Amino acid sequence: MLKVNNLESGYGPMQVLWGASLEVKKGSITSLLGPNGVGKTTLLRTVFGSIEPWGGKITYGGEEITHLPTHKKVDLGLVLVPEGRHLFVGMSVHENLIMGAYLKKALEHIEESLKLVYSLFPILKARTNQRAGSLSGGEQQMLTIARALMTRPRLIMLDEPSQGLAPKLVSEVLETIKKMKSEMGLTILLVEQNVEASLNASDYVYIIHEGTIKAEGSSEKIKGSRDIREAYLGI
Amino acid sequence: MIGAQLTGNLMQGLILGGIYGMATMGLSLIFGVLKVVNVGHGAFIMIGAFITLWIFTAFGLAPVIAIPVALIVGMAIGFVFFYLVMRRLIKAPELASLLATFAIGILLEEIAKLIFGSEFRGYNWAVGKIILPITVFPMSKIYAFIGSIAIALLLYIWFKKTRAGTAVRSVVEDSEGARVCGVNVGWVYALSFAIGIGLTVTSGVLLTMFIPVGINPYMGGGYTLKAFVIAVLGGLTSPYGAFFGGLIFGLIENGSYTLFALIPGVEAFAMTRFLSFLILLLILLIKPTGLLGAK
Numbered sequence: 001m002l003k004v005n006n007l008e009s010g011y012g013p014m015q016v017l018w019g020a021s022l023e024v025k026k027g028s029i030t031s032l033l034g035p036n037g038v039g040k041t042t043l044l045r046t047v048f049g050s051i052e053p054w055g056g057k058i059t060y061g062g063e064e065i066t067h068l069p070t071h072k073k074v075d076l077g078l079v080l081v082p083e084g085r086h087l088f089v090g091m092s093v094h095e096n097l098i099m100g101a102y103l104k105k106a107l108e109h110i111e112e113s114l115k116l117v118y119s120l121f122p123i124l125k126a127r128t129n130q131r132a133g134s135l136s137g138g139e140q141q142m143l144t145i146a147r148a149l150m151t152r153p154r155l156i157m158l159d160e161p162s163q164g165l166a167p168k169l170v171s172e173v174l175e176t177i178k179k180m181k182s183e184m185g186l187t188i189l190l191v192e193q194n195v196e197a198s199l200n201a202s203d204y205v206y207i208i209h210e211g212t213i214k215a216e217g218s219s220e221k222i223k224g225s226r227d228i229r230e231a232y233l234g235i
Numbered sequence: 236m237i238g239a240q241l242t243g244n245l246m247q248g249l250i251l252g253g254i255y256g257m258a259t260m261g262l263s264l265i266f267g268v269l270k271v272v273n274v275g276h277g278a279f280i281m282i283g284a285f286i287t288l289w290i291f292t293a294f295g296l297a298p299v300i301a302i303p304v305a306l307i308v309g310m311a312i313g314f315v316f317f318y319l320v321m322r323r324l325i326k327a328p329e330l331a332s333l334l335a336t337f338a339i340g341i342l343l344e345e346i347a348k349l350i351f352g353s354e355f356r357g358y359n360w361a362v363g364k365i366i367l368p369i370t371v372f373p374m375s376k377i378y379a380f381i382g383s384i385a386i387a388l389l390l391y392i393w394f395k396k397t398r399a400g401t402a403v404r405s406v407v408e409d410s411e412g413a414r415v416c417g418v419n420v421g422w423v424y425a426l427s428f429a430i431g432i433g434l435t436v437t438s439g440v441l442l443t444m445f446i447p448v449g450i451n452p453y454m455g456g457g458y459t460l461k462a463f464v465i466a467v468l469g470g471l472t473s474p475y476g477a478f479f480g481g482l483i484f485g486l487i488e489n490g491s492y493t494l495f496a497l498i499p500g501v502e503a504f505a506m507t508r509f510l511s512f513l514i515l516l517l518i519l520l521i522k523p524t525g526l527l528g529a530k
């Protein structure tokens with residue numbers, strides 16, 4: 001569904017991605033694993049378009065989208081749950097969700113979408129008029145995912161959705177992600193610090209290091225390969 | 236006696252403050268959205284003043300007619316400068332955009348000087364006055380005040396109720412957040428810059444309705460300074476914060492002028508300027524996010 005070929009990008013004069021390639025199959029959970037600072041966030045942000053690609057090619061559903069602006073990607077159902085949440089902290093939970101349905105297509109289905117995210121995250125319903133900035137870390141993370149779901153995505157890229165959460169909440173977030181795949185039919189590209197949990201949740205795994213993909217395989221294969229785990233994942 | 240004079244001047248200050256506030260909303264909007272300080276702010280006020288003068292002297296039309304003209308001309312200028320200059324500077328270091336807006340300001344001043352020369356001009360729009368026991372309000376000042384409030388209110392409604400206004404608010408809060416919601420952030424930058432410049436040029440009209448003299452290519456400098464103080468008072472990123480900041484500033488300016496004038500040997504006008512710098516400095520030291528701003 002999503003194909004990334006030889007992607008290059010960076011910040012100012014500093015190149016971070018050096019020809020990274022990967023593919024996300026429709027209906028799968030695909031994980032991108034690697035140590036800190038190797039370019040995982042940069043890859044997701046370049047695919048989404050927050051950072052302009054320097055080279056390479058991105059296709060989505062058979063269409064080339066390499067230089068498509070971000071709002072058009074959201075309209076095509078490709079959305080990012082960014083690292084660091086980027087909620088509208090001064091707005092209420094409800095207003096944040098409404099912002100997720102900003103585009104016309106999403107707005108037409110806003111009632112349905114609200115029902116869906118409130119049933120997925122009942123705690124948000126209880127907090128609906130509370131300021132997003134006053135939510136707990138776990139609630140904020142749920143709101144970030146919920147806001148992304150309001151755009152009615154087909155492929156959702158999640159950048160460390162369990163960052164800073166207690167272990168119990170981490171598994172809750174991963175359960176939710178599995179539900180998004182199995183019950184809502186979403187395709188997922190996941191970046192997660194918690195290697196064990198994300199290996200368990202994923203169908204396919206890419207290992208990124210120094211801006212390129214160093215290894216890939218089904219999560220069973222990666223789990224079974226001591227070399228890969230020791231070289232790149234430190235477990 | 237002094238009490239009556241002070242009250243009268245404070246009333247004048249409140250009205251002038253409303254106009255000051257309106258004259259700062261554009262600066263705050265541009266800073267809130269693009270994180271760019273428009274150092275050339277005053278030059279756009281000057282354009283509004285000349286538009287008013289031109290409409291009044293060349294066509295004999297009331298300065299109020301200049302309001303929509305200034306808004307449209309200002310927005311057009313805003314779009315032009317955005318796409319020619321500012322668009323490339325959003326991701327550049329802050330110094331680049333500071334220098335760019337500084338240069339735009341000088342460019343506009345020099346163009347105005349080529350066209351109009353550098354002498355001071357003025358006009359006289361006699362539409363009656365309200366005479367109170369303690370002070371006199373020419374109707375033109377009252378109309379300018381009403382105009383300011385109307386424009387501030389319209390902007391408020393636009394922000395809260397329209398789709399485009401919501402998009403702008405979302406970018407002010409978190410531009411990456413806005414992007415992942417599908418907001419066309421590049422367009423929001425262009426639109427906000429254009430509206431910000433449009434509001435600033437329009438405020439030039441309202442300011443000349445309050446002070447219909449001293450129109451000159453270099454008249455903007457003093458207003459730039461005042462707008463900085465007011466923007467900081469109002470919390471920097473909020474146009475309506477700026478409006479209330481303007482009201483406070485107008486009261487402080489006129490109130491302190493009256494009081495300084497009582498002290499023999501003191502140049503009251505210079506002292507009010509000194510006081511504005513002092514306020515700016517104190518707020519930046521104590522509460523850098525602005526007096527009315529969030530934490």
Ligand SMILES: Nc1ncnc2c1ncn2[C@@H]1O[C@H](COP(=O)(O)OP(=O)(O)OP(=O)(O)O)[C@@H](O)[C@H]1O
Pocket residue numbers: 011014016034035036037038039040041042043083
């Ligand atoms: N906005 C930025 N400006 C300049 N350099 C950046 C920026 N963001 C990231 N970098 C640098 O780019 C490199 C890759 O960063 P990136 O955030 O993609 O890593 P990551 O794999 O997501 O790391 P983490 O696991 O810590 O989130 C790092 O060296 C980082 O310092």
Ligand SMILES: [Mg+2]
Pocket residue numbers: 040041042083159
């Ligand atoms: Mg990261």
